[in-house]
Amino acid sequence: MRAARTIALLTTSLLLLSGCSTKQDQPFSSQVGLQLFMWPWQSVASECEGLGNQGIDWVLVSPPQEHIVGSAWWTVYQPVSYQLQSRLGNRSDFENMVKTCDQAGVNVLVDVVINHMTAQDSGIGFAGTSFEKYNYPGLYGPEDFHNCGLTAGNSIENYGDAKQVQTCELLGLSDLDQSRPNVQTTIVGFLNDLLNLGVTGFRIDAAKHIAPSDLEPIVSALPEETIFLLEVIRGAGEPIQPEQYSNLGYIWEFDYARSMRSYFEDQLIGYIDPATRFDSYLPSDRAISFISNHDTERNSQALNFNYQREFELATSLMLAEPYGTPMLYSSYYFFDYDAGPTEENGLVTAVACPTNPTSDNSYEDRDWICQHRWASVEKMIRFRDLVDQTAVVNTVQTENLFGFEREGKGFFIVNVSPEAEETVEAQTTLPDGSYLDLLSDEVFEVNAGKITLTLKPLSAIALVKN
Numbered sequence: 001m002r003a004a005r006t007i008a009l010l011t012t013s014l015l016l017l018s019g020c021s022t023k024q025d026q027p028f029s030s031q032v033g034l035q036l037f038m039w040p041w042q043s044v045a046s047e048c049e050g051l052g053n054q055g056i057d058w059v060l061v062s063p064p065q066e067h068i069v070g071s072a073w074w075t076v077y078q079p080v081s082y083q084l085q086s087r088l089g090n091r092s093d094f095e096n097m098v099k100t101c102d103q104a105g106v107n108v109l110v111d112v113v114i115n116h117m118t119a120q121d122s123g124i125g126f127a128g129t130s131f132e133k134y135n136y137p138g139l140y141g142p143e144d145f146h147n148c149g150l151t152a153g154n155s156i157e158n159y160g161d162a163k164q165v166q167t168c169e170l171l172g173l174s175d176l177d178q179s180r181p182n183v184q185t186t187i188v189g190f191l192n193d194l195l196n197l198g199v200t201g202f203r204i205d206a207a208k209h210i211a212p213s214d215l216e217p218i219v220s221a222l223p224e225e226t227i228f229l230l231e232v233i234r235g236a237g238e239p240i241q242p243e244q245y246s247n248l249g250y251i252w253e254f255d256y257a258r259s260m261r262s263y264f265e266d267q268l269i270g271y272i273d274p275a276t277r278f279d280s281y282l283p284s285d286r287a288i289s290f291i292s293n294h295d296t297e298r299n300s301q302a303l304n305f306n307y308q309r310e311f312e313l314a315t316s317l318m319l320a321e322p323y324g325t326p327m328l329y330s331s332y333y334f335f336d337y338d339a340g341p342t343e344e345n346g347l348v349t350a351v352a353c354p355t356n357p358t359s360d361n362s363y364e365d366r367d368w369i370c371q372h373r374w375a376s377v378e379k380m381i382r383f384r385d386l387v388d389q390t391a392v393v394n395t396v397q398t399e400n401l402f403g404f405e406r407e408g409k410g411f412f413i414v415n416v417s418p419e420a421e422e423t424v425e426a427q428t429t430l431p432d433g434s435y436l437d438l439l440s441d442e443v444f445e446v447n448a449g450k451i452t453l454t455l456k457p458l459s460a461i462a463l464v465k466n
């Protein structure tokens with residue numbers, strides 16, 4: 001399998017190069033990623049050293065290609081050309097970011113928009129390229145787009161109709177026909193250009209809207225070690241499901257993020273069945289687990305900055321449990337769906353994180369939140385590393401508490417109630433002795449296979465051997 005070979009290749013070459021073991025030796029599924037939504041390249045570069053020290057293995061950056069002009073964040077999801085010139089920076093900024101991150105041990109994955117181009121009749125893009133909705137000089141002409149003829153405006157109206165989803169226009173965006181060899185070649189050229197600049201892989205935006213048989217030749221044309229993360233949103237009862245794409249890459253499990261919202265915001269953690277919780281999800285080694293992304297942050301399907309403490313605790317739970325490859329999320333505060341980050345002279349201004357970032361901070365419109373800098377994140381990545389490869393045993397569950405032992409190595413437990421403090425006596429196979437809560441630095445004792453844990457409202461404990 002592609003992923004397995006990637007791991008072997010990476011491991012061998014890194015071991016040869018460094019002569020020692022590094023975090024990058026870990027299989028992709030044991031790594032931790034971070035989406036830095038709308039962060040300009042220079043800011044990502046400045047952040048990478050800290051990220052490497054925190055134990056973050058890869059960052060996912062926003063689409064880098066020339067896009068339509070406008071202040072809404074989503075202009076970057078309407079490509080005009082594949083020149084690397086955007087409100088997030090130019091080609092040399094991008095190249096420098098990839099090099100700097102690489103030196104810090106952080107891989108760069110890039111969000112690429114290859115399903116479609118723009119929804120505008122005509123215009124001039126960010127880098128000055130003139131275009132029409134079905135004509136992008138040097139790239140695509142009218143014959144390269146689907147004309148589904150299934151709906152009045154050629155736009156997707158019904159997600160229950162697979163043909164509409166994969167041949168009509170998503171949100172009125174001109175829909176590339178990836179079954180055409182010249183379209184495949186052009187897309188592969190764009191992706192190879194990014195790989196030559198040193199990126200490790202891609203998020204395929206709107207992958208659900210490209211038939212797997214049309215995506216496969218693109219994936220196959222790229223080097224075997226390329227990482228693909230596919231956006232195939234799970235929709236109940238829809239004919240197109242993530243599983244149809246799982247041989248092509250890793251896929252975000254949207255039901256994971258949705259469940260985290262219901263556990264924390266709606267406090268439904270007491271009602272889950274831990275034994276069957278992941279049964280309807282993608283297999284763990286194909287899944288990206290996440291608490292939110294830039295879409296769910298805006299559409300109420302997931303936790304967001306309005307539930308900061310819950311977001312932080314959900315992130316801790318995600319890092320504590322062995323489901324999927326976790327992707328953290330870092331973003332800016334907003335009131336208006338469309339609001340992009342602040343800009344100067346058409347470029348997104350450098351990210352300024354709060355001086356003391358915690359989940360208790362308050363924000364003004366379009367302040368950067370920098371969720372990944374909350375102290376608990378680094379601590380929970382440490383917990384994750386220390387308990388790596390251990391099974392989940394001795395689950396604890398009450399109406400407000402959910403916890404488990406990572407067999408013989410650690411114990412994690414969270415209280416989702418904003419009001420109730422609760423104490424439990426948990427059974428454990430952790431050897432008797434003292435254990436450190438990485439989150440509070442308090443010490444707990446395991447005695448005769450039992451441990452007493454008191455959790456304040458909205459809090460967690462993450463124990464490892466002291």
Ligand code: AAO
Nearest residue numbers: 074075077078119171172205206208233234235236295299
């Ligand atoms: C902007 C304007 C539009 C305008 C358009 C063109 O906002 O009003 O029509 O320009 O002028 C981003 C922004 C868009 C923006 C677009 C273009 O989000 O606002 O449009 O750039 O600039 C579907 C796709 C999924 C897609 C998602 C938004 O499957 O791929 O829609 N996400 C990606 C990006 C996203 C980006 C694009 C794609 C386009 O992450 O940021 O758009 O490049 C169901 C389906 C999903 C479907 C949603 C759409 O989900 O299953 O596949 O996602 O509907 O609403 C329950 C259901 C679940 C359902 C969900 C809906 O949970 O169980 O099935 O509710 O929330």
